[in-house]
Amino acid sequence: MGHKDLWDSIWSNQGDLDENVFFKCVVDAIIENSNFRVENLKILEAGAGTGTSSLQLAKLGAHVTLVDYSMVAIEKMKKMYNRNQIEADFICGDIREIDRASDSYDIVFNSGVLEHFSYSKQVNILKEMTRICKTNGLILTMNPNAKCLLYRIWKQTLESQDQWIYGEEYPVVSLDNQFRDAGLHLLREYSIGFDVSVEQFGSLYECTYAANIIQEFYNALPTIDKQLFEGYLLCSVGRKF
Numbered sequence: 001m002g003h004k005d006l007w008d009s010i011w012s013n014q015g016d017l018d019e020n021v022f023f024k025c026v027v028d029a030i031i032e033n034s035n036f037r038v039e040n041l042k043i044l045e046a047g048a049g050t051g052t053s054s055l056q057l058a059k060l061g062a063h064v065t066l067v068d069y070s071m072v073a074i075e076k077m078k079k080m081y082n083r084n085q086i087e088a089d090f091i092c093g094d095i096r097e098i099d100r101a102s103d104s105y106d107i108v109f110n111s112g113v114l115e116h117f118s119y120s121k122q123v124n125i126l127k128e129m130t131r132i133c134k135t136n137g138l139i140l141t142m143n144p145n146a147k148c149l150l151y152r153i154w155k156q157t158l159e160s161q162d163q164w165i166y167g168e169e170y171p172v173v174s175l176d177n178q179f180r181d182a183g184l185h186l187l188r189e190y191s192i193g194f195d196v197s198v199e200q201f202g203s204l205y206e207c208t209y210a211a212n213i214i215q216e217f218y219n220a221l222p223t224i225d226k227q228l229f230e231g232y233l234l235c236s237v238g239r240k241f
Contacts, residue, residue, distance in 0.1 A: 002239040003116065004069050006167045007049075011072040023051035025193035026111045026142055029235045030057060033138055034107060038062040041106040046095040046129050047113035051077035051088075057177040058086045065089040065105070097123045100132050108133045111233065115169050119178065126175075126182035126238075133240045139184060142192065145234040146171035150197035150214070155206050175236040184238040193232035194218060194230055200232065 039061030046055045048066035058064045108129040114122045158164040179186040202211025
């Protein structure tokens, strides 16, 4: 099954999208890296999936564009945005050839996308994200972190039980080389979403109790110590010069 067919199947088997289900760590990372102001910014999500991250940004006043090659996903996103009375621009197409002019957006981002592609395709996607981004604009990509132990246990367990539905997924150690080959300067790279990895681990059979202990331990740590433990996603941030 090809990439597009796989994701059409995944979205077809799900009900309506829930605007209240989103990765807060993704939205927070975008807000933080934009100096805590997204109002009136033009933001494009390249590989939007559920579109819930962009929805949260739109509620804060951003002008959002969502790109995905699954028409099933696009139609579900449109329904969710209409229900929330939020305007957005939707594009059904390949994120390696986005039908928008160069230098159009202040921020171009995605989450949970690049890990499904080969190195050369990752570079091509980053090049296209850079093309449509304005000079001095930001490119952010957040992908499953190879250094996050709880996520790796969750993923390996589901794969071993033939319950993994997301196709080929290659956790990321760093995207420094891909950014460089795409002509991008990597500003920073750091992990986010430790809480998400605890939830993933806790969803496994008979792991809820252990997950609760881990979460309580983590919550009690000072901020500087929390940074010692890798989260679910690796957030890679670049700027177009």
